[in-house]
Amino acid sequence: MAASLHFHGVKAAVTPKFIPSKPSLKNLGFNCCPQQLQLMGCKSMAIVKNTKMNHSFTVNCLKVEEERYTQQSSFEEQKTFTVVMKFGGSSVSSAERMKEVAQLILSFPDEIPVVVLSAMGKTTNNLLNAGEKAVSCGASKASDIPELSLIKDLHYRTVAELGIDVSVVSSHLEELEQLLKGIAMMKELTLRTKDYLVSFGECLSTRIFAAYMNKIGAKARQYDAFDIGFITTDDFTNADILEATYPALAKRFNDDWAADPAIPIVTGFLGKGCKSCAITTLGRGGSDLTATTIGKALGLREIQVWKDVDGVLTCDPTIYPQAQPVPYLTFDEAAELAYFGAQVLHPQSMRPAREGDVPVRVKNSYNPKAPGTLINRARDMSEVLLTSIVLKRNVTMLDIVSTRMLGQFGFLAKVFSIFEDLGISVDVVATSEVSISLTLDPSKLWSRELIQQARELDRVVEELENIAVVNLLQNRSIISLIGNVQYSSLILEKAFHVLRTNNVNVQMISQGASKVNISLIVNDDEAEKCVKALHYAFFESNDVPELHLSAATIGNGSVVRLDN
Numbered sequence: 392m393a394a395s396l397h398f399h400g401v402k403a404a405v406t407p408k409f410i411p412s413k414p415s416l417k418n419l420g421f422n423c424c425p426q427q428l429q430l431m432g433c434k435s436m437a438i439v440k441n442t443k444m445n446h447s448f449t450v451n452c453l454k455v456e457e458e459r460y461t462q463q464s465s466f467e468e469q470k471t472f473t474v475v476m477k478f479g480g481s482s483v484s485s486a487e488r489m490k491e492v493a494q495l496i497l498s499f500p501d502e503i504p505v506v507v508l509s510a511m512g513k514t515t516n517n518l519l520n521a522g523e524k525a526v527s528c529g530a531s532k533a534s535d536i537p538e539l540s541l542i543k544d545l546h547y548r549t550v551a552e553l554g555i556d557v558s559v560v561s562s563h564l565e566e567l568e569q570l571l572k573g574i575a576m577m578k579e580l581t582l583r584t585k586d587y588l589v590s591f592g593e594c595l596s597t598r599i600f601a602a603y604m605n606k607i608g609a610k611a612r613q614y615d616a617f618d619i620g621f622i623t624t625d626d627f628t629n630a631d632i633l634e635a636t637y638p639a640l641a642k643r644f645n646d647d648w649a650a651d652p653a654i655p656i657v658t659g660f661l662g663k664g665c666k667s668c669a670i671t672t673l674g675r676g677g678s679d680l681t682a683t684t685i686g687k688a689l690g691l692r693e694i695q696v697w698k699d700v701d702g703v704l705t706c707d708p709t710i711y712p713q714a715q716p717v718p719y720l721t722f723d724e725a726a727e728l729a730y731f732g733a734q735v736l737h738p739q740s741m742r743p744a745r746e747g748d749v750p751v752r753v754k755n756s757y758n759p760k761a762p763g764t765l766i767n768r769a770r771d772m773s774e775v776l777l778t779s780i781v782l783k784r785n786v787t788m789l790d791i792v793s794t795r796m797l798g799q800f801g802f803l804a805k806v807f808s809i810f811e812d813l814g815i816s817v818d819v820v821a822t823s824e825v826s827i828s829l830t831l832d833p834s835k836l837w838s839r840e841l842i843q844q845a846r847e848l849d850r851v852v853e854e855l856e857n858i859a860v861v862n863l864l865q866n867r868s869i870i871s872l873i874g875n876v877q878y879s880s881l882i883l884e885k886a887f888h889v890l891r892t893n894n895v896n897v898q899m900i901s902q903g904a905s906k907v908n909i910s911l912i913v914n915d916d917e918a919e920k921c922v923k924a925l926h927y928a929f930f931e932s933n934d935v936p937e938l939h940l941s942a943a944t945i946g947n948g949s950v951v952r953l954d955n
């Protein structure tokens with residue numbers, strides 16, 4: 392039974408589920424006690440809906456097991472926030488989208504969210520391109536850089552369409568223009584300056600959105616991540632979040648809420664270098680990591696990442712539009728999928744969620760009714776064969792052959808110490824007694840200038856040639872088959888059948904220890920064809936007689952029965 396109450400002029404809808412504790416009610420401007428709610432027929436607990444703030448609060452509750460409410464009853468304080476809701480650039484690309492996102496947030500009245508936003512639409516790319524152009528255009532031309540105009544137009548138009556004050560963005564846009572002039576004068580764009588430059592995207596989007604939320608009566612407060620405790624390494628453009636971040640965030644958000652409740656609107660992607668104290672970024676797509684970090688810091692019920700697709704799909708829809716949503720994933724599967732190139736999630740974003748054991752839900756902000764993908768610690772894998780196919784292009788592969796390797800102690804250690812010294816990560820490895828084949832993580836190389844990359848690769852080869860014969864193979868792709876490696880023979884049999892039929896020779900294969908990933912290396916120019924054929928075979932075709940399967944279908948979440 393639901394009821395309606397009026398306290399201090401604020402209408403409160405009460406659902407007989409929770410009875411809020413006195414202190415929490417006071418924070419919200421209410422003044423009632425469990426007895427009053429019991430009188431209303433709320434036998435156990437109640438949710439109080441503050442219709443003025445257009446929000447429900449499942450604030451700390453007291454279970455009324457006894458008939459009588461006594462003053463001595465302990466009102467346990469409950470955590471205030473319930474979920475993180477992260478919206479990517481595609482979800483907040485225009486005023487219209489921001490309005491829809493605001494309504495979407497408010498359509499969950501039982502949640503108290505921390506909202507994380509990325510930069511609007513293509514703003515991060517435009518900022519990076521503007522920075523590159525500023526290096527060579529000359530200070531007098533910096534104001535005319537086309538990408539600067541695009542950024543200004545988008546943000547001025549958005550505030551106008553949302554009916555909020557232009558001062559919310561004007562000082563930041565002026566500062567951005569000054570920065571581009573500075574870059575033009577210096578004729579140089581360091582990684583540190585690059586991070587400062589791209590930070591304008593998230594700083595602008597969150598300010599606009601918070602102002603709009605306040606305008607429509609949903610009290611919100613904007614936060615710059617680098618000011619509230621996101622402490623990172625000083626690896627500009629690819630910083631890692633440090634442990635000190637978690638307690639700092641919890642304190643800041645909880646203290647602010649206790650003092651003056653408002654929905655936090657936080658910049659994704661950004662942090663503050665622990666030594667430099669300068670703005671850092673978490674790598675492209677890093678707002679997902681911002682969201683999971685907050686989820687762990689506050690011990691929330693769920694982390695929601697809202698995208699422009701119906702969840703994590705069986706493969707990249709830009710390669711294969713027939714890709715289907717994957718309803719459930721484990722943290723391990725999602726981490727492998729992200730690490731091996733599925734753009735939908737940031738490669739490091741699963742770590743805090745797994746550590747904090749907070750489920751992650753990937754949803755579509757353009758289609759909120761779609762169930763999306765739920766990522767959890769475990770799921771029943773017994774009937775799962777393949778979950779998703781991921782393609783990572785532009786990979787460099789090294790074949791390292793040592794005639795002295797046979798029985799030579801420490802060869803692998805020497806090889807890997809060379810990579811460690813040069814700060815290059817290795818993705819996939821396969822070894823034999825006399826050789827080792829490996830691929831290099833392109834994202835680590837991509838963050839460097841092209842010339843620097845070439846120099847670094849030359850150095851790797853030079854160093855390795857002291858101990859082995861090295862063959863450098865570029866333009867390769869890694870196709871990762873994410874699924875149940877317990878069925879590896881079945882997966883491989885099917886995959887190799889498909890590849891043979893398509894005349895593709897696999898150059899390297901690795902199963903790894905993850906139990907969820909088999910990686911195949913092929914030439915770049917054959918990779919897309921392979922992914923399409925594999926997707927068809929694993930997710931769409933039932934016709935697999937040569938595999939002796941009795942199930943009607945195999946693939947994502949479907950039943951696989953092997954005829955013994």
Ligand SMILES: Nc1ncnc2c1ncn2[C@@H]1O[C@H](COP(=O)(O)OP(=O)(O)O)[C@@H](O)[C@H]1O
Pocket residue numbers: 478479480481482509676697698699700702703704705706707708709732733734735736779
């Ligand atoms: N396996 C996959 N599942 C879902 N989306 C994928 C996958 N692989 C690549 N993508 C791409 O990722 C995009 C969503 O990620 P992203 O651009 O980071 O979204 P946002 O900017 O909204 O956070 C999709 O539009 C899709 O093209």
Ligand SMILES: N[C@@H](CC(=O)OP(=O)(O)O)C(=O)O
Pocket residue numbers: 478479480481509510515516592659660674675676677678679
């Ligand atoms: N704006 C940053 C961070 C980010 O996470 O963006 P998105 O959520 O739109 O992928 C980027 O483009 O990399």
